[in-house]
Amino acid sequence: MTGAGAGTGSGAATPRRRGRPPRTESAETPATRDRILAAAREEFSERGYDKTSVRGIAKAAGVDSALVHHYFGTKEQMFEAAVEVAFAPVLVARESVIEGPLDGVGERLARTIFGLWENPTTRKPLLAIVRSAVNHEAAAAVFRRLVSTQLLYRIAHRLDLPDAELRAELAAAQLVGVAMLRYVIKVEPLASADPEQIIRRVAPVVQAHLTAPADP
Amino acid sequence: MTGAGAGTGSGAATPRRRGRPPRTESAETPATRDRILAAAREEFSERGYDKTSVRGIAKAAGVDSALVHHYFGTKEQMFEAAVEVAFAPVLVARESVIEGPLDGVGERLARTIFGLWENPTTRKPLLAIVRSAVNHEAAAAVFRRLVSTQLLYRIAHRLDLPDAELRAELAAAQLVGVAMLRYVIKVEPLASADPEQIIRRVAPVVQAHLTAPADP
Secondary structure: OOOOOOOOOOHHHOOOOOOOOOOOOOOOOHHHHHHHHHHHHHHHHHHHHHHOOHHHHHHHHOOOHHHHHHHHOOHHHHHHHHHHHHHHHHHHHHHHHHHOOHHHHHHHHHHHHHHHHHOHHHHHHHHHHHHHHHHOHHHHHHHHHHHHHHHHHHHHHHHOOOOHHHHHHHHHHHHHHHHHHHHHOOOOOHHHOOHHHHHHHHHHHHHHHHHOOOOO | OOOOOOOOOOOOOOOOOOOOOOOOOOOOOHHHHHHHHHHHHHHHHHHHHHHOOHHHHHHHHOOOHHHHHHHHOOHHHHHHHHHHHHHHHHHHHHHHHHHOOHHHHHHHHHHHHHHHHHOHHHHHHHHHHHHHHHHOHHHHHHHHHHHHHHHHHHHHHHHOOOOHHHHHHHHHHHHHHHHHHHHHOOOOOHHHOOHHHHHHHHHHHHHHHHHOOOOO
């Protein structure tokens, strides 16, 4: 088995069609959409925003480029959809992080974020998001939009303080910075430190940013 | 005009020499070396590590590629030299940051780092370093080496605590994270916040990472 679509025949007998694919029941299904999304996530993770093309995604998904455009629009919109999928675990975790008592929110947030970074399956798309957002304004815009609407506004709403959004961002900055130095740049001893030790050091900082009285 | 060496004739008449350039007084001077370094810094800042070539640097400096190799070696070594130049203000600031009383080191460090990011002249190479280090292992290695040997070891030495390096890195993480969200990704309201307000919030965190009793 060497991948989707390799089953029925070889090369010359079944030439690749160019242009819009025939609209058959089998092509346009939720499963096809998911396959394109999975391929996009993989391509963006592997190659970064710049080197990923709609054509490459279509090829990896075994469909025509036109079908990718049909489902997802432009490359930037395709990226946004792929990032949303990569962000999904963060969004799921968000509820439990934000819903619980405010007292322990710093630790819950730190534990959740480092849990995602420690898991190779979720780390890979996170790395891709960081790499793309740092280098491409389009990708940065997607990142900004998701962080703002999905995470910060909700935390800020829960805090109910006038500077709540700034607080949430400074807390996020501590987590983003540790992720950068530990997982992306890999500075030692931070890169090899026990995650529990890092959470123990970082959780009180996140908590203080969020809930401590202003201007100490 | 289509590039260096295209002026005098075509192909066969004046074949391009490979390897070491002729040693003339006018070419090999400290001024030439500085010009190459300035061109490299500009090229890496503008294009990032990936798209910068030794050839492009040579062209921008108005010298032969071989002279770039002669002074600086490989592209990675050229990058390291350019980064060191960009890092120079940090290194100068380092002394005053580290030499003063430990009590105010958090604020001095925060003030120094944000001072560099707020200044467009120093921000540009810092942005280039971050972008390159996030995307290229060679650039990340240069960044790691500089951060470790030039900054962390010295702060750690000054702190004289068993976990001093980890402390210095967690403090750096808070500053790196704010820089990422404010200057690179540009998340609001952090991106437009008054620098003094940010320093007021971040300085105590940096100070606590460096000098607070462990495991509170």
